[in-house]
Amino acid sequence: MRGAETSSWMKQLASSSRQGRHGHALHLFFNRLSLQASMRGRVDPYPAAVPTALRACAHLTDAASGRLIHALVLTRPALASDKVVATALLHMYAKCGRIASARKVFDEMPVRDLVVWNALLAGYARHRLPEHALTLAVKMRGLGLSPDLVTWNAAVSGFAMAGDGRMASDLVGAMQEDGFQPDVVTWTSLVSGSVLNFQYGRARTLFREMVAGGARVLPSSATLSSILPAFASVGDTKHGKEVHGYAVVTGVEQELTVSSALVDMYAKSGLVHEACRLFDKMSERSTVTWNSMIFGLADSGHCQEAVSLLDRMLGEDATPDHLTFTAVLTACSYGGMVETGKALYQRMREEHGIVPRLEHYACMVHLLGRAGRLVEAHDFIRAMPVEPDRFVWGALLGACRSHGNVELAELAASHVRTVEPENAASYVLLSGALSDAGKQNDVFKIKRLVKRRRLKRLDGCSWLETS
Template sequence: MGKSNTTTMSKQALRVFDTHHHHSTTILTTLNLPTLSLPQTRQAHAQILRTGLFLHTHFTTKLLSLYANHLQFSQANTIIKSIQHPDVFSFSTLIHAYSKLNQFTQAVLVFSQLVSHNLFPDTRVIPSVIKSCTGLNSLRCGKQVHGFCVTSGLCKDQFVQSSLVHLYVKCSRMNYAHKVFDEMSQPDVVSCSALVSGYARDGCVDEAKMVFGRMVELGVEPNLVTWNGMVAGFNQSGCYLEAVMVFRDMVLSGFEPDGTSVSSVLPAVGELEDVRVGVQVHGYACKRGIGSDKCVVSALIDMYGKCSCAMEMERVFDEMPQREVGACNALVSGFARNGLTDDALNAFNRLRDQEMELNVVSWTSIIACCSQHGKDIEALDLFRQMQVSGVKPNAVTIPCLLPACGNIAALMHGKAAHGFVLRTGISDSVYVGSALIDMYANCGRIHLARVCFDRMHVRNIVCWNAIMGGYAMHGKANEVIEVFHLMEKNDQKPDFITFTSLLSACSHSGFTEQGEQFFNKMSKDYGVKPRIEHYACLVTLLGRAGKLNEAFSTIENMPFEPDACVWGALLSSCRVHNNINLAEVAANKLFQLEPNNPGNYVLLSNIYANKGLWKEVDRVRDMMKSMGMKKNPGCSWIEIKNKVHMLLAGDASHPQMVKILEKMDNLTMEMKKLGCLPVTSFVLHDVEDQEKEHILCGHSEKLAVVLGLLNTPQRSTLQVIKNLRICGDCHDFMKFVSRFEQREIFVRDTNRFHHFKDGLCSCGDYW
């Protein structure tokens, strides 16, 4: 009986073993299927749990790998935490998966768990960990892993050493990278290429060439990646000539450049503006059959644009077998770079008509083009169209748009853009913040500019200069000086732009002595060498204060040849103080430096006219006529109900012009009743006083203000931008209107901001 029971139990145990073995074999076969779906993985997981195979690390590790491949990392992490005795392979599987899918932070965390379990990683997993540190650009983390490798002896492995070289190159620690490289018993082409590329990218020409030369000594043959790394690296570091020379040596050495080589060298050719070399590279690309490669085409268009070859640029684009958005962006940018705004707009609209899928770069490029070249209204309209088309602006688009808002005082458009910034969470960008400061300052809302500045968590020199420039434009010298001292307390070193704002503010406010002190302290106390623009500010500072002889002496004693800005500053001051002798000296210099600038002729003509020297006025105007020049017409902009209106001096085309002139007559009559007569001396024509009064009524800033009075609620603020300096009669008119109509009026001319309120102007009549 005992023998029979024993036999029966043995048979049962054998059946259980066979069943267990059968299940494990079946599940293992399932887990090893090459294309196991996520539902199938979950079914296998359930079978493992039911059969008790979960205690077998081999099965759980395979599950880990499958879940990781399906990006089910939470499930994978749950499994590894539930394993009682995980082995190195369990963690390695997850680290490899995270690293492969660029989940670098998670890969490093799993490696930390591996070490905390007192497990010893092998040389197969360490490169994945170092790759993750490289992907995170984390030098600190990488050095810790390197230290672990040194203490464990793993750093002698060639793959580990190669990974460390890449890490230190990526983190721009070339001395560390080179030290690891020197410790390699058998450097390979991958490590050599990484080191060469790193030195080239850092602009270390001699070091890059030295490592490249050593490759032959070490028996390592440079490959296409090595050459391309040098070309691209030198281009990125600004060593443009070196990039071109390496490309030439590459061809002479028998290597055949590919699309990457050509598209890396062409930007360097463009920066050198050497179209002759560009044509040669273009010809080589066509000969090699890579001329139609999309990256090469974009690079060719960009190169021809930088070389000011618009026709060639357009020809390359037209010959494309298939239009690509990168080439479209390069074409628009190329036209913009050469100031061909209409061509850029036409190309952009043509691409839209062809239903080309333009991206945020395309829209940003054309908006920037319009904003930078005086087509501000078009820039605003494009921004609206961009959003209608479903393309979302980014942190680059907004700083390109905001100058257009500021240029024409489109405050409501600017505020709308600010709202977009807040909604999308890009307000932390220092470039967006600086652009907002500029926009509000240019729209006359300097207090809002300061609010934006104060709310910035991080500020760079651009932000400090933006708020100082805004205050300077508004003639608030005390505030500029206050911000300057605040800047010093925050350990922000001033630059040349900072001192331009300081000197400009002092000149607007008549702070002559303080301005001279800042000029003298620039190089002495702050190490900023005065530039030509600082001398222009100093000449303005002295000239506005009536110290014209001192201003002229400053020009004569400058350490370099004065430019048009400096002589223009003196001529403008001569206009204020009616100094004909110095005006003629300055004007003659300007005629030589800027023979085609009508503004200089007009300014001298105005000085003569103000003195009643009509023969001299006619002589200057005849000079302009013989050279085919015309006076730039006065032009003003005003935003009413989200629409920007442009008014030209003497232009009667505006649909409300009859009402504007009627309102103007009423205001002029009220002025006369109070004893405020038109200042006809600002009409620089030899005509009767009645005609002079009529001419004064046609000044564009007056027309804009009256249009605003007719179309905005009582007591609301008016904002006007003018393309020329405001004349004294218009200045008096604004002061009267601000009191009579009980309005605040902001007028920005080419010189500064004027804030009219209760019959007074913020400039104190000093401008």
């Protein structure tokens, strides 16, 4: 490729990277290599393009393409010894979750600056290996390399994401003793870590502390999108709306992560019309946004609208994922749309290439069971290529109780007890079915068994709903 052509190609590559069009950047990179291979029989990557291509792999979490580029780098000694390329390789592997590969690149680097150490630290933190991150930070100090704010934030984030809030807070104290004040990244890590580990009360307390600190550290769009699920979890729309107001005042309401979190918060809180209003205002939507809106419509009883939203999603060339179909199958179940649900289940597999997961199987059993098609639901379970879990059998058990099929209820209950023997929920539903059938002696036997075994009902069992 001649000089002018190379310059033009590099400008396109850099422009795609700056605009966040990482898929296009990767296409440009590999297309050039393919062209070289067809014309010369060998490939010779332009050195300045390699880090850009690796950054694209990192953003796309495309480890397969990253490995191809790494293999190419190893055939070029000048590239293999380039510090910028090595750092990009390490960052790519870390972002893609290939921590062992990232560590290997790190260990093979002859010279490591603070950027390299921080990149590996961040990889450990991101993938919930906080002890490794802390060990690395201690090793840095032992080699005479002083941690900076990025180093401290990576360590704090690691423990926060792992759910160890006490250690995360201790590290914040240590970083202050080391002369660094917590910034917005530190606070956001603490908040998001609490939310990820369902410590919603702690997340709300941290957020209030952050806001009460005044203008020294203001919440960012990342902070807002992180805290909103903590209000959605308890239906705290009053404080959720206050966060929304803050997003409007600071001009970040229309940022994708914030607007998506707001849609999710309103939808989960039952304010589906407010969620729809925000959803329609959005200039762009991610798959997560579509999923939140479909789930919100389904949970609020707007089942036909939820299914129609999938058609709108596909019409706008958005890509559905496994959660999208969990949402629409749930809507079909709640709305009694059996044939529509069965057709969507087939489309999921055949048109979109999504392999059914246990949640999809549970949705289908729930769909058929609520409609009273219990034998068909049981046949569906028997044909499953994977072992049914408690949610699948529980969906059938709940349906059997609703429709008075004691024989099939006993079968389903036995399977639930096999996969989860310590949960009393199956006994409760079975005793209800027996009671409805007038078999009081059997009901008393089950109650005595539950009491004797000291069984307990577990939280989060959506299949206990029998309506």
